[in-house]
Amino acid sequence: MSERIIIEHTVETTQGAMRLDALLAEISGHARTTVSGWIKNGEVTAVAANGRPLKTKASSKVSEGDKVSVDGTPPRDLTQIEAEQVDGFSIVYEDDDIVVVDKPTGVAAHPSMGWHGPTVVGALKHAGVEIATSGAAERKGIVHRLDVGTSGLMVVTKNEKAYTVMKNAFKDRTVTKVYHTLIQGLPDPVKGTIDAPIGRHPGSEWKFAVNEDGKPAVTHYELIEAFGPASLVEVHLETGRTHQIRVHFSALRHPCAGDLTYGADPMISANLGLTRQWLHAHKLGFDHPSTGDYVEFESPYPADLQFALDSLADGNF
Missing domain, CATH: 3.30.2350.10 (Pseudouridine synthase)
Structure with missing residues (x-):
């Protein structure tokens, strides 16, 4: 096993008010996910200039003179x-x-x-x-x-x-990317475009949100079938931001069914047997990189997504 990563650092003037995870990434040279793991696993301690122990959360702000110590697990190869x-x-x-x-x-x-x-x-x-x-x-x-x-x-x-x-x-953006998703409720209009920038969620390290400071994100959608409590929608992505479909429909208050991270109703998710978001990359098309001929592929719904649709269609919801 690789040697553990040992760091002893006193926060400098220019580092005051930084987030703890950002500071550790800066001084260690390791990825934010690695230093967040150290914090989560209790491998980081912090003491104020007056000797008072400090809380160590990823979002904790450090001050000049604070002493930060790490006895961290090396990242995987x-x-x-x-x-x-x-x-x-x-x-x-x-x-x-x-x-x-x-x-x-x-x-x-x-x-x-x-x-x-x-x-x-x-x-x-x-x-x-x-x-x-x-x-x-x-x-x-x-x-x-x-x-x-x-x-x-x-x-x-x-x-x-x-x-x-x-x-x-x-x-x-010359690749055809077609997704099918089951969203809660009925979108209005039933065919439209969501043009809203996406960036990091201000309150979560792992989530994204519609954010005016984010990167441009464009989602085109059209209703396939309405079931009452949920609607099957076809989505064409113009951009490819992380969690784009999930974030955009959540912002419209029509989250993907089963997507508890972005506000889906747990009761609806449970009734449909969903343990993840109902979201499937259904079709992919592009010009072949060698021949230049257009090729296109389709994927059927996996069993868990089909079960949810069948439950809605049969009125067993």
Whole structure:
């Protein structure tokens, strides 16, 4: 095991009023997720200039002269990708340049400090798919991501040319990304565009929110079917901000069913048998990075999402 990370630091004048997690990231050189783990695990202590012990929360503000100490666990080596069999994971299409996968819920796109579960990268390694592109070792070939709790289609590139072409395609917004989501209530209008910037939630380290200082985010939607307490909606993403669909519909007070993080009704979620947000990357289309031909793929609803729809359609809600 790597040696523990030991830090003794006295807060300087220019660091006064910083958040504790931001200070630790600055002085240690480690990611915010790593230092947040130290704080959560009780590996950080802080004492005021007068000797009084201080609370150590990620959001705690430090003052000049405070003494901050760390006896922290070293971060995981994310470059060591472990092959892992993932239930429900499937390869929809593969050639020399790309592999299109159907990702089940509970799977991250790639390893990260804050995630210890299965990943698309690990599942592909188990399937014997070779990825050879530049970038961080833990996310080679990854040109876009889906939330852990979101199921559906992802494309992963297998060589440098495909990686560059597809990265640019997502950046230039030429990729067709169609999601289906079950939202609470009935949107008004039933077809429209949500154009609202998204940034970090001011009260949570892990959430996002509509924020005037955020990055531009545009979501187009259209009603597919109304069930009374919930509506099935098709969504076309113009941008790809983190949690974009979830944040935008939450801001409209029509959160994705099952999405307790963004305000879904727990009773509705329980009645529909949902343990995650009803959100599925249903269709993915793009110009093939080598041939230039347009290709498109579709993914059926997984069992948990279909069960929720059937319950609504049968009037068993």
